[in-house]
Amino acid sequence: MAGIFVYSEDVVLxxxxxxxxxxxxxxxxxxxxxATMYSEEISTDEIIAYGADHVNLLKGKNTWPESYxxxxxxxxxxxxxxLILIGGTLRGKEIAAKIATWGMTGLVNSATDLRVIxxxxxxxxLLYGGLAVCTEELCDGCVVTVEPRVFEVAVKQAxxxxxxxxxxxxxxxxxxxGAVCPIVHQRADLTIAEKIxxxxxxxxxxxxxxxxxxxxxELGAEIGCTRSIAEDYNWLPTEVYIGLSGQKVKPKLYxxxxxxxxxxxxxxxxxxxxxxxxxxxxxxxxxxxxDYGIVGDLYEIVPTLIEKxxxx
Amino acid sequence: MNIIACxxxxxxxxxxxxxxxxxxxxxxxxxxxISEYDKTVIEEAVLQADKQENATVTSLTFGNSKVKQxxxxxxxxxxxxxxxxxxxxxxxxxGFVTANVLTAALKKIxxxxxxxxxxxxxxxxxxxxxxxxxxxxxxxxxxxxxxxKIADGRVTATRKIGDCTEDVTATLPAVVTLxxxxxxxxIPGLKQVLGAGKKPVQEFKLSDLGxxxxxxxxxxxxxxxxxxxxxxxxxxxxxxxxxxxxxxLLSDLTKEGLL
Numbered sequence: 001m002a003g004i005f006v007y008s009e010d011v012v013l014x015x016x017x018x019x020x021x022x023x024x025x026x027x028x029x030x031x032x033x034x035a036t037m038y039s040e041e042i043s044t045d046e047i048i049a050y051g052a053d054h055v056n057l058l059k060g061k062n063t064w065p066e067s068y069x070x071x072x073x074x075x076x077x078x079x080x081x082x083l084i085l086i087g088g089t090l091r092g093k094e095i096a097a098k099i100a101t102w103g104m105t106g107l108v109n110s111a112t113d114l115r116v117i118x119x120x121x122x123x124x125x126l127l128y129g130g131l132a133v134c135t136e137e138l139c140d141g142c143v144v145t146v147e148p149r150v151f152e153v154a155v156k157q158a159x160x161x162x163x164x165x166x167x168x169x170x171x172x173x174x175x176x177x178g179a180v181c182p183i184v185h186q187r188a189d190l191t192i193a194e195k196i197x198x199x200x201x202x203x204x205x206x207x208x209x210x211x212x213x214x215x216x217x218e219l220g221a222e223i224g225c226t227r228s229i230a231e232d233y234n235w236l237p238t239e240v241y242i243g244l245s246g247q248k249v250k251p252k253l254y255x256x257x258x259x260x261x262x263x264x265x266x267x268x269x270x271x272x273x274x275x276x277x278x279x280x281x282x283x284x285x286x287x288x289x290x291d292y293g294i295v296g297d298l299y300e301i302v303p304t305l306i307e308k309x310x311x312x
Numbered sequence: 313m314n315i316i317a318c319x320x321x322x323x324x325x326x327x328x329x330x331x332x333x334x335x336x337x338x339x340x341x342x343x344x345x346i347s348e349y350d351k352t353v354i355e356e357a358v359l360q361a362d363k364q365e366n367a368t369v370t371s372l373t374f375g376n377s378k379v380k381q382x383x384x385x386x387x388x389x390x391x392x393x394x395x396x397x398x399x400x401x402x403x404x405x406x407g408f409v410t411a412n413v414l415t416a417a418l419k420k421i422x423x424x425x426x427x428x429x430x431x432x433x434x435x436x437x438x439x440x441x442x443x444x445x446x447x448x449x450x451x452x453x454x455x456x457x458x459x460x461k462i463a464d465g466r467v468t469a470t471r472k473i474g475d476c477t478e479d480v481t482a483t484l485p486a487v488v489t490l491x492x493x494x495x496x497x498x499i500p501g502l503k504q505v506l507g508a509g510k511k512p513v514q515e516f517k518l519s520d521l522g523x524x525x526x527x528x529x530x531x532x533x534x535x536x537x538x539x540x541x542x543x544x545x546x547x548x549x550x551x552x553x554x555x556x557x558x559x560x561l562l563s564d565l566t567k568e569g570l571l
Binding site: 089090091093094096097098100101102104105106107108109110122123126127128129130131132133134135136137138139142174175176177178179180181182183195219231238244245252253262263264270274275276277282287288289290291292293294295296297300301304305308309312 | 323325326328330337406407408411431432434435436437438439440442443444446447448451452453454455456468471472473474475476477478479480481482483491492493530531532533534535536537538539540542544545546547548549550554555557558559561562564565568570571
């Protein structure tokens with residue numbers, strides 16, 4: 001079997017990919033080749049310590065990651081890897097789709113697990129908004145993307161040896177990139193929050209956000225919301241909605257108020273250690289996904305909860 | 313100028329039940345719908361065409377014989393003509409197969425200036441058919457688009473990618489994949505629904521598209537599809553006063569070391 005090829009433009013994600021990539025490679029007794037964009041700051045020693053056998057730094061004239069798709073594919077043509085593992089940022093997913101097309105191979109986006117069974121690589125990914133898990137036996141040379149924080153950063157092994165090469169990369173110029181604006185996060189990063197209070201449509205009006213804010217303050221939590229609160233009502237910025245196409249969070253405590261719990265939302269929250277739900281509808285699907293819950297009017301429950309937290 | 317709005321007819325995931333024990337999916341009660349992401353696509357195609365002189369919007373889908381019922385819904389949302397690739401192979405198609413089929417259909421339709429897709433479908437959310445089609449056609453793709461402008465034979469998109477937005481311009485023909493936030497799809501009125509019945513529809517069979525066996529064979533082997541097992545404590549306080557329920561919850565949270 002040929003090796004495993006790992007690419008991401010994001011070095012932290014690369015280190016996470018290496019933990020699963022190394023595990024698969026060891027199970028199959030094959031090597032791991034890493035490709036990433038060249039930069040002055042990058043430490044190839046670290047990448048090797050995290051599990052790479054070869055590191056190829058792609059040096060091109062363009063700084064737009066998407067323009068490296070052809071150059072990455074060229075590397076793949078040389079290496080003929082058994083598995084192509086790509087960091088599942090949105091940029092990475094675009095590159096993955098192009099590479100899979102040129103290589104006339106399969107693409108599994110957002111894999112949640114990868115393992116070796118009887119010398120074959122298998123992947124898991126979610127279907128139907130997170131309702132189901134699909135397990136696939138991958139074809140040789142399949143492309144798989146893995147999103148940030150699905151795997152822990154690999155364990156560093158001091159003294160690991162590997163080779164490094166700098167590759168002149170031809171970058172494509174079929175598009176012109178204009179203004180690039182960082183999204184200014186008005187609130188803390190939910191993906192690293194320890195506690196989250198999540199609001200849903202059970203809230204009657206925007207003013208009632210105060211209730212959620214007071215609760216969050218007492219708990220030391222950040223505030224998140226469902227998609228409709230951000231996109232239909234615009235009560236909170238889109239970057240704090242939790243769900244399949246929003247944020248996927250892993251707090252110790254996720255406490256929802258007035259969230260019915262559609263599967264597309266739950267999928268963003270179900271990696272929480274403890275899920276707590278407060279909602280008046282006993283049949284709301286959120287309760288099936290919750291560890292603890294209260295069936296009741298949030299306008300009665302939440303103030304009582306705040307009061308009791310204050311008096312502790 | 314011709315804008316193509318590609319859409320997928322999917323089962324409504326709200327109606328899918330997980331069979332306890334086996335965790336198999338019971339789809340017997342699931343009704344079909346146009347993927348929510350793709351309603352946005354059709355809407356954007358129509359909104360953009362309205363801003364251009366002499367622009368037409370054409371819808372395109374690939375699905376089994378049941379997908380016929382989607383055409384009226386799609387056309388009631390504004391496109392002037394609907395294309396439909398009818399084959400049961402769609403039921404097990406992966407992104408590779410779907411892209412091959414749609415690319416072949418697009419070549420047959422000809423004259424496609426801007427081809428629009430959703431960022432993913434509401435059922436399998438494979439997130440790949442749009443960029444795959446662009447790569448096969450050898451034209452630019454702008455993915456994860458939150459805002460779109462067409463002028464002077466070029467398309468400029470504001471992409472929203474994680475921690476930043478960026479404006480990217482490409483010369484037409486091009487492919488774009490859209491984020492749901494780009495618009496709010498209309499709800500067609502009775503007049504639009506009735507009008508849709510009179511709009512032209514063209515059906516392709518897979519055999520019309522000249523694809524090889526290999527091109528319509530999925531790449532990976534699906535071993536199983538099982539309901540996601542939700543393993544939670546489900547200790548829900550239903551009875552008593554607000555005071556009692558909150559006290560019970562607080563003792564739960566204390567027990568978990570969360571307070």
